[in-house]
Amino acid sequence: MSNAAKAVRLVLALLILLAALGGAAYGGLRWALARLEPADPTAGLLEVEIPSGATTTDVAQILAEHGIIRDPAVFRYYVRYRELDGQIVSGRYELSAAMSADQILTKLVNGEVVVRRFTIPEGLTVEMMADLLAEAQVVDREAFLDAALAAAAENPYLPEDVELIQPMEGYLFPATYQYHSGITAEEVVAMLMARFEAVWTPELLARADEMGLSVHEVTTLASIVETEARVAAEQPQIAGVYLNRLAVGMPLQADPTVYYALGLPRSEALSYDDLEVDSPYNTYRYPGLPPGPIAAPGEGAIRAVLYPATHDYYYFVAKNDGSGEHYFATTYAEHLENVDRAEANLAEQGP
Template sequence: MPEKTATRPLSFTVGVVILLLIFLATFFFVPGWNVNPEGLGQKKIVVHRGDGLRRIVRSIRKTGGARYETPLLVTAYLFPGLRNIKPGRYTIPPGHSNYSLLAYLHGHPQDEERITIPEGLRKERVAAIVSSRLDIDSLSFMRAATDSALLSSLDLQANGIEGYLFPGTYNFAWASTPEEVITFLVGRYRTFLTDSLRALARKQGLNEHDMLTLASIVEAETPLDGEKPLIAGVYLNRLKKNMRLQADPTVQYALGGANPRRLLYKDLAIDSPYNTYRHGGLPPGPIGSPGALAILAVLKPEKTSYLYFVADGKGGHRFARTISEHASNVRQYRHARREAEEKARRAVSPGQ
């Protein structure tokens, strides 16, 4: 009899322990009872910079990713290694337990955005594109763009990042910081500009900053890749002859504004170091970020005797060696522009 009495408490204790283990296993490791309880497929959550654990768990519940917040909080406190969840936008697949969900958020790469930075954009336009796709606002991007410590770490001159945000299509983590985006884009430019290309710049008599400045003007002058080496050749000819560049895009840059407009004669008198109608040589810095082809055009320009060019009204340019030839091309351009404006007017008002 005494032996049977001693066995019962032992069996009871073992049973309680087994039940407790089952409960704990269910609580922490069994999917479905708390996390994504409806089994409705993937859930998306956003973790902003500065979000604490409670805010993150609340976001999971509000998006339908969990029935209760407490089980996730308890799991996080008992497994402190899972508390560190990086800012980001995450897509959570179904089938998670409390533990595996936190482990997933802790270790899984966040969602990325594929972003295209077109050639020739000013830093303000780059900021607008980046802020429209990532967890970044334009003001914070622009503040980072003038941060002296960041500029110094990137070995950039005092006038900032203008021109160094290398165009292209890239994947960025959604929660990237402005500093990370800027550092990456400048890094892509540094990678592109190899030692052999730097040597070509020196051969043209240009340091890296001046080369990039001229390339940004070439980029702004023409959308035609085939014209870029010829336009670069014209500008290099003018620099060698100490002629003012008289580049309209530099005046556009001096005027500011997001969208360049047609220049007026009065605009050419604007008092700015970027006005190459008033000041000789290159402006103080780039007027946008040139792409690879514009940079290569300056490094490998077309050898030409042309000193002038003007738009031909069809997207390209007419080139001239003398001022009289240039004047004739200007007259042709103005005539073509008047014809185009008249044609557009007739299309809008056919009865007039």
Template structure:
């Protein structure tokens, strides 16, 4: 008869089996944690991960390292391949929050669920200022964006040219996806500009004998003349009165713009003779385009100017930021002497 094989119930064998099972379970838990647990580096509450247009999956992996997004690119790679992300790479700017795991990161990137960029446009003076702002906040190429602003044929469809193009840039906060093209960026700015010019505003401009771009050009001078909103309608009235009488505008800010020297404190002498179509001391009428992007307050001041006979103004000597207005040149000279005396006393040249 065969003898039955006895099971080895040695305590040592049982103990080894238990230890092996615990190690296996621990390994599985650790592996699961590494794959599914937090995988972000040490940063604040959130960070943005940028994937340039045209990127491949290998570029994403390199970007995760270079931009210091994940702690373990290897575990990210495992999860990403399981979810077929290598074949679904989408360019953009993605918000990665502290403590996110691989699964959540991959799902965000695979879905293309971008975090939009808030582009804040305040007062800008030159095309270069806008190009620099856009190209530092968005992926849009600076060369491509500048080319659009210098393309007269392209701008004609919007009723603009290479001199008036900045009229389309209304100070505001705009939302864009980071990878928006240069053309789409400009189109969105122009759409905001077009919406601003309602039939009512166009009618007010027409009553003044001005086009929308001429209103914004004049408003840009008003914008540069004062920060005091309550006196902007009076300043607008001065320039409108001069235009009606055929006088030169003689606006100091246009000289600064012509010289591209915005730090000048006093405008006199050779500055007034600088040859530029933007120098309203030399050339009559409005300059070819705006000298800055004016606020809505300045535009409204031109559309609804104060009813005055003022032809002159100069800064008050009290340093308040307000201006002294005059209807006659004699009165203006008295105001100007007071102001010049104060500048001399302060040593401002």
């Protein structure tokens, strides 16, 4: 259909509408066209929610109630004239009374919804996630914690008869997520859990089985690697150290497990008394893996455990030279030499 034909059709359609409106016809065609112009040319943006299943009539009424359009009846008829009835996409939109009906309709039909994002960094605990999401005003802190606890009943990877500080620790995957305004805590937890499951491809599941490790065990060790490594490239090296220790029955002696057992901020220095805390999560006192993850590992840490570097290292210590890297050693004597080097580096850094 040509533009001229469309214009004629619009005029005829509006004349029919005016006739149907009775008294409104007095203003003529110019009045009807004016009803499709911006309601307030000086207005700013406003977020408007179009619910799922909303009809054209519902949408017109919602827009009118927010002052976005001048006349819901004219807008409704305009949608039908454009043959876009039933094509409006639900969601939350940024709209303005300074937009014309055509501009508004274009956004609604194209589904140009407001895109919100939040990022969960690697290495956070569930408690830390709750704080982050509350601060970002995504969901309420306690609602998130309650939703995470409830989700544990649906987690197929949790071992039976194991007491965990937080059952969903490690299973809420760190990543950047898109979400809609008004999202529930349950929906957030479901998104994070779904991403965790997506990371565990058949390849990774098969590799874990080949190593004789469960998803829970891999995730647990990966969470320690995640919190120990400051440089991503060292994750396979550190994973190799822990796997070497497990293979010969050496305790992991991982500081992050003590922080987790005590609930201490990782910025605090551990004392010798802290290393003696009686908790199954304390890998200084208890051999093998702790009962469960101590944080949320990223895909890099998970892969580091499944595909570790092959070496004969059993020890590592932070270089303390500002690089975030570690010195690795095979023997305890070599490790003590590395500790001296690290202390010397720290002294050079100054107060």
